[in-house]
Amino acid sequence: MSVFETGQTVVRRDVHRSGRVWSEQALRVVADTSEVLVAACVHGAEARWPALYAKARDDGDRSVRTEAFEAMAAGEWELAAAVWQETDLLLWKPPATWFSVNAFFVPEGDGRRLRNWYVNFEHPAHRTEAGFDTFDLTVDLVVTPDLTRWEWKDEDDYAHVRRLGIVSDTEPGPWTPPATRCWR
Template sequence: MHRFATGQTVVRRDVHRSGRLWSEQALRVLADTGEALVTACAPGAEARWPALYAKARDDKDRSVRTEAFDAMATGRWDLAAAVWQETELLLWKPPAAWFSVNAFFVPDSDGGRRLRNRYVNFEHPARRTTKGFDTFDLVVDLVVDPGLTCWDWKDEDEYAHVRRLGIVTDTEYQAVEAAREEVLAMLTERTGIFADAERWAAWRWEPAWPVPRLPQPAPVAERVAPDGGWTGVCRGAPGGGPG
């Protein structure tokens, strides 16, 4: 398997089964091992998103997200240029996993940065490309507090909707169900990625690093805030799954 060099810019792409691009995001490689490809980005990093999805974030209108999924089901959508905002992102993508683990860092009151939350994104296993990796977001997510003691499922309603639309197939559904159990076991047992949670919680973006850019610079970007906020509801804890 081709390995990426530390410091290299790679592109994470969400690719629909039709072969059409759903989104892409520029990331900087921190480590590439047999256990995971670890990447990061900071405010200003280039991305492209579905135009309707970007509008939903800008307008804070979740109903427009439903329109974006409806457009995906038809196979017709437009992409909008974007730049990452507000948070520093640390992303682990194990090579064969149906998920990635994302950590979001925000400014603290002392002028530094703090870990806001972790965010498990359920998605296709990575398919390496010469420029990065391809996957496909399967909508449902798990939001985890910084201490790994509290978590909550996110976007279950949208997950049900994309299931009805046929965007998520029965085979993908079964893979996600198995991945959910795998992630909850890792959380409760502090294994896998979560075994090094304390060390990675101290990570910070190096200010001297240039922000990652897409290989072909996008036109003037619409400003899109990253999704991954903490929902404020705790439904799980070590020793038991979500309520």
């Protein structure tokens, strides 16, 4: 296993099973050990997202996001330059796990405040010279900063990518998204 140096910039890529890159995000290494890769992404960091996905985000139109997944299923998407917005991110990615744990921070006064924890279900990381490849499985858990409540996020998108065959039954995971979102 190659070890990344603290402070090094690495690229997290979502790679579709076709081998095509779905997204790229620049991260700064905080720590890299045999137990976990910890990386950060600050507001303004470079990224590349599918053009339709970026349009959905810019326009606030989730229906275009659905079109982006349909383009992925058809193997017909283009990447567009993007910028990480709104939060700073701290990401923990243990090797061989089907998830990463993320902490999202927002500006507050002269510093930052933890907005929420986030469990991103994704393929185990495959290290590359430039960073690591994974593939987001679409469904996530959003957890309050004090860890007392959680809710599923994007379970509708998860159901859609399953119908499209982007995510299959053979991809393990500890989730069965409920039909509706609710705090536990």
